[in-house]
Amino acid sequence: xxxxxxxxxxxxxxxxxxxxxxxxxxxxxxxxxxxxxxxxxxxxxxxxxxxxxxxxxxxxxxxxxxxxxxxxxxxxxxxxxxxxxxxxxxxxxxxxxxxxxxxxxxxxxxxxxxxxxxxxxxxxxxxxxxxxxxxxxxxxxxxxxxxxxxxxxxxxxxxxxxxxxxxxxxxxxxxxxxxxxxxxxxxxxxxxxxxxxxxxxxxxxxxxxxxxxxxxxxxxxxxxxxxxxxxxxxxxxxxxxxxxxxxxxxxxxxxxxxxxxxxxxxxxxxxxxxxxxxxxxxxxxxxxxxxxxxxxxxx
Numbered sequence: 001x002x003x004x005x006x007x008x009x010x011x012x013x014x015x016x017x018x019x020x021x022x023x024x025x026x027x028x029x030x031x032x033x034x035x036x037x038x039x040x041x042x043x044x045x046x047x048x049x050x051x052x053x054x055x056x057x058x059x060x061x062x063x064x065x066x067x068x069x070x071x072x073x074x075x076x077x078x079x080x081x082x083x084x085x086x087x088x089x090x091x092x093x094x095x096x097x098x099x100x101x102x103x104x105x106x107x108x109x110x111x112x113x114x115x116x117x118x119x120x121x122x123x124x125x126x127x128x129x130x131x132x133x134x135x136x137x138x139x140x141x142x143x144x145x146x147x148x149x150x151x152x153x154x155x156x157x158x159x160x161x162x163x164x165x166x167x168x169x170x171x172x173x174x175x176x177x178x179x180x181x182x183x184x185x186x187x188x189x190x191x192x193x194x195x196x197x198x199x200x201x202x203x204x205x206x207x208x209x210x211x212x213x214x215x216x217x218x219x220x221x222x223x224x225x226x227x228x229x230x231x232x233x234x235x236x237x238x239x240x241x242x243x244x245x246x247x248x249x250x251x252x253x254x255x256x257x258x259x260x261x262x263x264x265x266x267x268x269x270x271x272x273x274x275x276x277x278x279x280x281x282x283x284x285x286x287x288x289x290x291x292x293x294x295x296x297x298x299x
């Protein structure tokens with residue numbers, strides 16, 4: 001049975017009915033295009049549906065909470081109750097908080113999988129997906145991308161993969177590989193000179209797409225909304241926090257997890273690529289496949 005879930009963007013949800021549940025959707029855009037805002041609205045929509053969420057980002061968790069508050073999204077209570085989790089890439093790689101320099105440790109996916117399962121996470125935002133596309137041999141990148149998407153879908157989560165705008169041939173090739181294996185791909189186009197934005201659905205499995213995009217704005221206390229002329233702004237949406245389900249409230253709080261020490265240099269633990277491809281771990285640390293250069297990936 002085909003099952004969809006809304007993402008919290010009314011003009012998209014009304015036209016398409018949301019995205020496919022338990023699948024991965026790709027979102028591409030340059031810095032300030034609205035990717036992080038979309039991710040936060042997507043998680044807030046899940047909270048209204050009593051679905052727990054997780055966001056893994058290069059941004060500081062506290063900064064994400066501040067951004068969500070500026071958009072009028074009530075995440076503080078959800079974080080306190082365990083319905084929402086913000087993770088920083090720097091927690092996986094201490095001292096690395098810039099997506100251009102992030103290299104995940106060998107057991108990064110195993111750690112993320114345990115967090116998703118222990119918190120019964122249903123919605124995931126990976127902002128950005130670049131650190132997950134590392135391979136010792138770039139020739140295996142297509143196979144790795146396929147396995148990456150399938151690995152997240154096997155967890156039973158509905159995920160948004162955020163990808164910075166490609167600015168090189170290798171980065172464009174990576175985006176094409178991702179689009180080939182996901183059912184939905186969205187591009188957030190942003191012109192810095194005119195500050196205009198376009199929402200483009202470049203792939204939606206099973207549907208015929210229109211050529212033109214939807215102009216939109218990112219506004220304080222409102223988030224992503226259709227573009228309107230000055231003086232005709234729509235009323236700000238009311239984001240009421242979803243109450244904690246009774247069954248969840250009655251459950252005892254899980255014991256705190258002991259922090260795992262970071263992997264030692266020179267460790268031969270299985271890398272994510274080896275895990276999903278079921279290949280033996282190479283002795284050398286993986287590096288980003290090809291010259292994958294992208295524009296800055298902030299929201």
